[in-house]
Amino acid sequence: MAEPSDGVAPDGDGIERPSHPVTMKDVARAAGVSVATVSLVLNNKKNARIGEDARRRVRDAIDALGYRPNALAQNLVNGSSRFIGLVADAIATTPFAGQIIHGAQDEAWRHGYVLLVANTEADERAEREAIAMMLEHKVRGILYSTWYHRAVAVPVALGETEFVLVNCFAERGRSSAVVPDEEQGGRRATELLLARGHRRIAFVNTTTESPARSGRLAGYRAALESAGAPFDERLVFEAQPDQDGGFEIVETILDSGASAVFCHNDRVAMGLYDGLHQRGVRVPADISVVGFDNQEVIAAHLHPPLSTVALPHYELGARGVRVLLGLEESVGPSPILVECPVVERESVAAP
Amino acid sequence: MAEPSDGVAPDGDGIERPSHPVTMKDVARAAGVSVATVSLVLNNKKNARIGEDARRRVRDAIDALGYRPNALAQNLVNGSSRFIGLVADAIATTPFAGQIIHGAQDEAWRHGYVLLVANTEADERAEREAIAMMLEHKVRGILYSTWYHRAVAVPVALGETEFVLVNCFAERGRSSAVVPDEEQGGRRATELLLARGHRRIAFVNTTTESPARSGRLAGYRAALESAGAPFDERLVFEAQPDQDGGFEIVETILDSGASAVFCHNDRVAMGLYDGLHQRGVRVPADISVVGFDNQEVIAAHLHPPLSTVALPHYELGARGVRVLLGLEESVGPSPILVECPVVERESVAAP
DNA sequence: TTGAAAGCGCTAACAA
DNA sequence: TTGTTAGCGCTTTCAA
Numbered sequence: 001m002a003e004p005s006d007g008v009a010p011d012g013d014g015i016e017r018p019s020h021p022v023t024m025k026d027v028a029r030a031a032g033v034s035v036a037t038v039s040l041v042l043n044n045k046k047n048a049r050i051g052e053d054a055r056r057r058v059r060d061a062i063d064a065l066g067y068r069p070n071a072l073a074q075n076l077v078n079g080s081s082r083f084i085g086l087v088a089d090a091i092a093t094t095p096f097a098g099q100i101i102h103g104a105q106d107e108a109w110r111h112g113y114v115l116l117v118a119n120t121e122a123d124e125r126a127e128r129e130a131i132a133m134m135l136e137h138k139v140r141g142i143l144y145s146t147w148y149h150r151a152v153a154v155p156v157a158l159g160e161t162e163f164v165l166v167n168c169f170a171e172r173g174r175s176s177a178v179v180p181d182e183e184q185g186g187r188r189a190t191e192l193l194l195a196r197g198h199r200r201i202a203f204v205n206t207t208t209e210s211p212a213r214s215g216r217l218a219g220y221r222a223a224l225e226s227a228g229a230p231f232d233e234r235l236v237f238e239a240q241p242d243q244d245g246g247f248e249i250v251e252t253i254l255d256s257g258a259s260a261v262f263c264h265n266d267r268v269a270m271g272l273y274d275g276l277h278q279r280g281v282r283v284p285a286d287i288s289v290v291g292f293d294n295q296e297v298i299a300a301h302l303h304p305p306l307s308t309v310a311l312p313h314y315e316l317g318a319r320g321v322r323v324l325l326g327l328e329e330s331v332g333p334s335p336i337l338v339e340c341p342v343v344e345r346e347s348v349a350a351p
Numbered sequence: 352m353a354e355p356s357d358g359v360a361p362d363g364d365g366i367e368r369p370s371h372p373v374t375m376k377d378v379a380r381a382a383g384v385s386v387a388t389v390s391l392v393l394n395n396k397k398n399a400r401i402g403e404d405a406r407r408r409v410r411d412a413i414d415a416l417g418y419r420p421n422a423l424a425q426n427l428v429n430g431s432s433r434f435i436g437l438v439a440d441a442i443a444t445t446p447f448a449g450q451i452i453h454g455a456q457d458e459a460w461r462h463g464y465v466l467l468v469a470n471t472e473a474d475e476r477a478e479r480e481a482i483a484m485m486l487e488h489k490v491r492g493i494l495y496s497t498w499y500h501r502a503v504a505v506p507v508a509l510g511e512t513e514f515v516l517v518n519c520f521a522e523r524g525r526s527s528a529v530v531p532d533e534e535q536g537g538r539r540a541t542e543l544l545l546a547r548g549h550r551r552i553a554f555v556n557t558t559t560e561s562p563a564r565s566g567r568l569a570g571y572r573a574a575l576e577s578a579g580a581p582f583d584e585r586l587v588f589e590a591q592p593d594q595d596g597g598f599e600i601v602e603t604i605l606d607s608g609a610s611a612v613f614c615h616n617d618r619v620a621m622g623l624y625d626g627l628h629q630r631g632v633r634v635p636a637d638i639s640v641v642g643f644d645n646q647e648v649i650a651a652h653l654h655p656p657l658s659t660v661a662l663p664h665y666e667l668g669a670r671g672v673r674v675l676l677g678l679e680e681s682v683g684p685s686p687i688l689v690e691c692p693v694v695e696r697e698s699v700a701a702p
Numbered sequence: 703t704t705g706a707a708a709g710c711g712c713t714a715a716c717a718a
Numbered sequence: 719t720t721g722t723t724a725g726c727g728c729t730t731t732c733a734a
Contacts, residue, residue, distance in 0.1 A: 021430075023727060034705045039729055049703055066511075071487040072432060073727035076423045077710045079372075092453035092665070094648075095446045102443035105470045109477075114484055117468045119456045126460075133465055136422040160417075243652035267652065274654050277628050297445075297648055301594035301618065303625050314443070374711055385721045390713060400719055424711035428726045 022067045030061035038062075042069065075138065084113045084321060085134035085142040089122040095295070096313050097147045100166060103317025104143055111325055113140060131157045141324040143317070144168070149179055149211045166320040167313070169335045177335035178319045182212050185309045185340030186219020186262075189290045192307055192342060193260040194227045196350045198288060201229070202258035204249055204268055206241035212264070216292065220262060239268060246271025250279065259287060259351035266291035266298045269306055269347075284349035294343050305345035312338045373418045381412035389413075393420065426489065435464045435672060436485035436493040440473045446646070447664050448498045451517060454668025455494055462676055464491060482508045492675040494668070495519070500530055500562045517671040518664070520686045528686035529670045533563050536660045536691030537570020537613075540641045543658055543693060544611040545578045547701050549639060552580070553609035555600055555619055557592035563615070567643065571613060590619060597622025601630065610638060610702035617642035617649045620657055620698075635700035645694050656696035663689045 024042075028035045033054050040048040041058045061067070075081040086104055091097045105115045116139060118130035134142055141162035146152060152168045154175055165177035193201050203220045206213050217236070224231045235258055239245030246268035253261055253272070263269040269291035276283055283289050283304060291299055294310035315338050322328040323336065330336060375393075379386045384405050391399040392409045412418070426432040437455055442448045456466045467490060469481035485493055492513035497503060503519045505526055516528035544552050554571045557564050568587070575582045586609055590596030597619035604612055604623070614620040620642035627634055634640050634655060642650055645661035666689050673679040674687065681687060 021727095025727080035728080036705060036707095036730080037703090040704090043729085045730095051703060054704075068483070068487050068511075070427075070489065070727050071484075072423055072427045072489055073710090074729080075710095076421075076427050076712090076727080077729050079710070081423060091456070092446060092449040095443060095449065098443040098446065098449040101452075101468070102470055105442070105468065109469075114488075115468050117452070117456065117466050118460075119453055132419070133422075136419050137465075138421065138423055160419075243654075247654065267648070270652070274628075277625075295648060297618070297646060301621070303594075303598065372711095376711080386712075387714080387722080388720060391720090394713085396714095402719060405720075421711050424726090425713080426726095427711080427728090428713050430726070 021070075022065045023070070024067070026065055027058065027061045027067050030065060031057040033058060079138070080140060081138045082113050083116045083134070083137055083139040084108045084324065085116045085118070085131075085137075085139040086145065086317075087118045087120055087127060087130045087134070087142060088145050088147070089120055090147040091117070091119045093147055095297075096311065097145070099313030100145050100147075100317040100320075103314035103319075104145075104166075104321050105317070106314075107318040107321040111321070111327075113321070113325075127155055128157060131155060135160055143320045143324060145317070145320070149182065151211075162324060164320045164324045164330075165335070166316050174333045176323055176330040178316050178323065178338060179211070179335045180311055180316065180340055181337035182215025182340070183219040183222070184337070185292065185311075186216035187223040188219070188340065188342045189216070189262050189292055189309045190220045190223035191227070192290050192309075192344070192348055193262060193288055194223060194229065196260075196288065196348055198260040198351050199229045200232075200235065200256075200258045200260070202235045202237060202253050202256055202261045204237050204239050204246065204253070204261060204263045204272070206245075206264045206268075207238045208241065216264060239264070241265055242267045243271035243274070246273075247275045250275030253287075254279070254281065260289070260348070261287065262290045263292065265293045266295045266306060266308055267293075269308070270298050270302060273302055273306075284347050288348040288351070290348060292340075299343070299345065302347070304347050307343065307345045307347045309340045309342050312340055315339075372421075373416045374421070375418070377416055378409065378412045378418050381416060382408040384409060430489070431491060432489045433464050434467045434485070434488055434490040435459045435675065436467045436469070436482075436488075436490040437496065437668075438469045438471055438478065438481050438485070438493060439496050439498070440471055441498040442468070442470045444498055446648075447662065448496070450664030451496050451498075451668040451671075454665035454670075455517075455672050456668070457665075458669040458672040462672070462678075464672070464676075478506055479508060482506060486511055494671045494675060496668070496671070500533065502562075513675060515671045515675045515681075516686070517667050525684045527674055527681040529667050529674065529689060530562070530686045531662050531667065531691055532688035533566025533691070534570040534573070535688070536643065536662075537567035538574040539570070539691065539693045540567070540613050540643055540660045541571045541574035542578070543641050543660075543695070543699055544613060544639055545574060545580065547611075547639065547699055549611040549702050550580045551583075551586065551607075551609045551611070553586045553588060553604050553607055553612045555588050555590050555597065555604070555612060555614045555623070557596075557615045557619075558589045559592065567615065590615070592616055593618045594622035594625070597624075598626045601626030604638075605630070605632065611640070611699070612638065613641045614643065616644045617646045617657060617659055618644075620659070621649050621653060624653055624657075635698050639699040639702070641699060643691075650694070650696065653698070655698050657698045658694065658696045660691045660693050663691055666690075 028038045120126040145166035146168040151171045169177040239249045291306045291308035294308045299306040323330045379389045471477040496517035497519040502522045520528040590600045642657045642659035645659045650657040674681045
């Protein structure tokens, strides 16, 4: 069905190669030792004294035969695997889920673990099956992740193993969880504008109730207040959280007399740009704009490139495995908050 | 470290629950039968006649104890696992890799397989380790995927198992491979314009050598020719394949007198839109535009929404596992070509 | 310094 | 209709 671009190790090495899968027994035979010895040198146990000679013979046999340990067998005897399960509700909708997987995968790998990935598309049945399968594979633990920050009902089966919620938190009860610090992010975004001297800063929030909505608003407000700028409710607007929402709210923003706008996300900012351009309003000369999410395809390539605050998805995945593995304390009853870093580009200027 | 939102099954069911992991032996004891019997009813082997009574007792015991088969043990005895490995060179850079994973995962799942995912960031060492790890877990086979369509040097270790290249093909030698049909895609994109009556259609190709570059060009040309429209070399331009490239080429396009533009990808189209808007040129009233890739965040939300041709990443992943599993013939020496479907939106009008 | 042997949880002959 | 038993490939005492 498929062939390697290159041959396998040549056979003329003088050692007989068993017809198919090379086991430890084969190595032992070839090296003239017992399987126990092979096992010992393989895992180089320190308190097992193996002669230099035998050790070498084993090594040679392993190379010659192209032996690979059978992880299935190892896991069976050790009673647990090196798997970490990751169940995601949407792995392809946005690049976000990808980032979580990426972070989790890197960190897991670093500690000798492998990711078992399951996509559930938020289907409860798929979710149950995914978790069951992971449990049956005796995973070290499960990362339960969502593609946008929200509260979730923790599936009962998760209780059979250790788990960490990633980018979500438990509706009720407490569970280890790692989520983005929306408020801090909102504060940073606003400060980006404040720092350049803006005082009348509009905030285009989303219409949908969510931690992002309340968190970013709180951050916006806090930044304003601690900068001594007035918080004016009439400068807070709501729009559908996408390009259309941003596009439709231009007029309103322009009427408000704000010199800068903090958008709930980059997509809103993109729509806003569009509407602004159509009216001949220049960014940032006439009005400054800041986004949120740092959705690369958009933010980095708008004209001018959009200053924004990044959602730390990679970090969420990575932190998730760290707390799962007990490398990091999940202190306190509330979720671990991960910072949202700012990404400065060119959409902000002095008023 | 983490608690379920809900308790585990109550203990007052009259059956003693062993302190920790419930094994088949526990079930056998509780049901008053042998492990063989339990195994038989579990896998409901047809040619094994088990009494209704025993069968029920086993079922009850399983429920009562909350037994879960140990997949590790099952795999060990069967000599092979239900894993399919997926090595990707970039899982987070774009939504594309996510789609491949998604498709592979869905299809694998459908056939009772689980995805083992590894991200290599194109690092050779990471790649070797990832493949080794998969081999050690006795995967059924490996999907080797890239985030953009290209030729690859097939890692030697892949030869130790079955594998399928996804979104890439072997530099030399033949290997099963599944790739997008760039030429067909280019043809479709051009036809979108041709169908509305355009004859002078500009093509903004990428500057970088790739199957996408040559394939889409060939498709463009073929469509033109079979529609009896002249292929004019002076209508083929090159630009960096992103927003900047598209933005910078507007003037040139406008000067060419073309009534429509087929862009190498959606990002280029986005940049083009931008430049067009700035000059007061309307899409599609003054000029029609077609993209490629169907990068949702962009294409669906431009003004007007961009008609484009989709890269079939989901399908690539799914087909990949199908050929891996031998469900689909990988006929012939050349890669399997997957169709690029067109996605019509509103950026095309009559000239 | 090494080997023999038990056993991880499960499946599959083979007996009974 | 069911139980006994021998492995699957490996790790790990325990003896030698």
